[in-house]
Amino acid sequence: MLGNFTYHNPTKLYFGKDAMNFLALELLRYGPRVMLIYGGGSIKKNGIYDKVIKTLSDCGKQVFEDPGVMPNPTLDKLREGCRIAKGNDVDLILAVGGGSVVDYAKGVACSAHFDGDPWHEFWEKGALPSGKTIPVGCVLTMVGTGSEMNGGSVITNTEKGMKVGANFGSDNYPRFSILNPEFTYTVPRYQMVAGFYDIMSHIMEQYFSGKDDNTSDYMAEALMRSLVHSSLIAIDNPTDYEARSNIMWTATWALNDAIGCGKSQDWMVHMIGQAVGAHTNATHGMTLSAVSKAYYKTILPYAVEKFKRFAVNVWGVDCAGKDDEAIALEGLSALEDWMKKIGVAMNLSELGVREDMIEDIADSTIIIETSYKTLSRNDVVKVLMDSL
Ligand code: NZQ
Ligand code: ZN
Numbered sequence: 001m002l003g004n005f006t007y008h009n010p011t012k013l014y015f016g017k018d019a020m021n022f023l024a025l026e027l028l029r030y031g032p033r034v035m036l037i038y039g040g041g042s043i044k045k046n047g048i049y050d051k052v053i054k055t056l057s058d059c060g061k062q063v064f065e066d067p068g069v070m071p072n073p074t075l076d077k078l079r080e081g082c083r084i085a086k087g088n089d090v091d092l093i094l095a096v097g098g099g100s101v102v103d104y105a106k107g108v109a110c111s112a113h114f115d116g117d118p119w120h121e122f123w124e125k126g127a128l129p130s131g132k133t134i135p136v137g138c139v140l141t142m143v144g145t146g147s148e149m150n151g152g153s154v155i156t157n158t159e160k161g162m163k164v165g166a167n168f169g170s171d172n173y174p175r176f177s178i179l180n181p182e183f184t185y186t187v188p189r190y191q192m193v194a195g196f197y198d199i200m201s202h203i204m205e206q207y208f209s210g211k212d213d214n215t216s217d218y219m220a221e222a223l224m225r226s227l228v229h230s231s232l233i234a235i236d237n238p239t240d241y242e243a244r245s246n247i248m249w250t251a252t253w254a255l256n257d258a259i260g261c262g263k264s265q266d267w268m269v270h271m272i273g274q275a276v277g278a279h280t281n282a283t284h285g286m287t288l289s290a291v292s293k294a295y296y297k298t299i300l301p302y303a304v305e306k307f308k309r310f311a312v313n314v315w316g317v318d319c320a321g322k323d324d325e326a327i328a329l330e331g332l333s334a335l336e337d338w339m340k341k342i343g344v345a346m347n348l349s350e351l352g353v354r355e356d357m358i359e360d361i362a363d364s365t366i367i368i369e370t371s372y373k374t375l376s377r378n379d380v381v382k383v384l385m386d387s388l
Contacts, residue, residue: 001262002212009256011149012176015249019180020051026137026176027059031091034061035084037105039069039097046186048141052096064088069097072281073104075119075157078111085112085134093136095174099145102138102174106153109134110168122166123155129168138177142187143248144195144285146202146255148177156278161364163278179252181245185238192238194285196231196247197344200224201269201288202254208299208306209264209371216259221313223250223259228314231342264371269295272383275364282351289344290351294386296332298379303372304328348387358384
């Protein structure tokens with residue numbers, strides 16, 4: 001393991017069919033005023049809302065609702081949430097939904113009592129909150145982002161055409177998260193498979209860095225193999241508990257900091273994907289799948305050994321009679337085959353991107369230094385063009 005790291009993950013997870021029974025226990029730890037945040041109404045259709053409201057009422061809580069969090073939550077909506085949280089001096093924020101709802105809840109929790117401009121402070125500057133923040137609890141209904149056990153909060157600033165992730169640090173991870181795989185059964189297929197690809201992408205973003213022998217990489221390979229196996233079961237039978245529960249657990253470990261330990265990490269697929277999202281409002285996982293092939297082909301020549309390892313350890317590519325580059329490329333083809341099987345977006349045109357939008361998307365892409373090949377702006381344009 002290269003480098004120094006600190007690992008601290010304070011989120012308490014309740015996992016399984018009975019996980020919701022622990023909500024009351026957790027609610028007892030907080031004051032009476034609870035802000036309930038949710039999305040566009042799926043929780044009202046599938047009955048999760050009724051279960052949550054009953055528990056809140058049994059626990060004697062005063063509930064302040066903030067519904068209507070959209071996929072890819074916006075800064076305008078965040079400001080609205082801050083007014084509700086601060087105006088009612090809430091003791092706890094309970095997020096019931098997918099990554100968008102949980103990200104937004106963390107954003108409100110850290111911004112509501114902040115006197116300055118939260119967008120500038122937390123999303124542009126990347127500062128950690130130093131003042132009062134509100135505890136967040138989560139009931140997860142959609143799998144993919146890992147937001148249930150991390151400090152991430154991705155917000156879209158529609159005025160600036162930017163979609164940016166803040167990381168609020170371990171003091172502001174959800175205090176508890178309730179993970180019942182059955183709650184994810186009603187997720188529409190498009191969202192479900194986008195979530196599967198998001199998980200894969202989170203693992204690859206951390207895996208494709210460094211040249212050392214690193215335990216985090218072995219953990220990442222195990223997670224990718226489990227995801228590939230279970231996702232192929234889940235697309236045929238979305239109510240297969242074993243598959244959906246394995247995927248839920250994999251998603252959490254894919255982005256709860258563990259497999260990033262001792263790794264410099266990459267994250268350029270997310271940077272480009274988020275810029276695409278800012279200009280199209282497309283589903284997050286699909287923005288990643290659409291640009292991945294072109295991106296990985298770009299960096300492969302600088303990391304043939306790692307891509308070969310990926311091919312062999314994740315996809316079981318047979319090395320006999322092939323040179324390293326051929327094996328590495330076969331790994332990428334196996335990834336592509338799997339993407340096609342689960343049915344994610346394979347190019348940007350599917351997401352409404354046109355050639356005349358490429359320059360603006362490139363302008364919105366935050367370029368970060370990566371382990372194998374740091375892209376130039378021209379490289380970003382080429383990846384986008386090759387992904388059309
Ligand atoms: O809004 P409702 O009506 O609830 O419908 C949602 C939404 O339309 C629906 N849904 C969720 N659970 C459901 C369900 N429909 C039926 N039954 C259920 N049980 O699914 C749709 C998508 O939900 P959303 O929360 O947007 O999806 P996801 O979990 O993929 O979250 C995406 C957001 O997370 C950010 C993304 O950028 C995007 O904004 N990310 C957050 C990260 C983090 N915190 O670390 C990292 C990720 O890379 C990602 O960037
Ligand atoms: Zn993601």
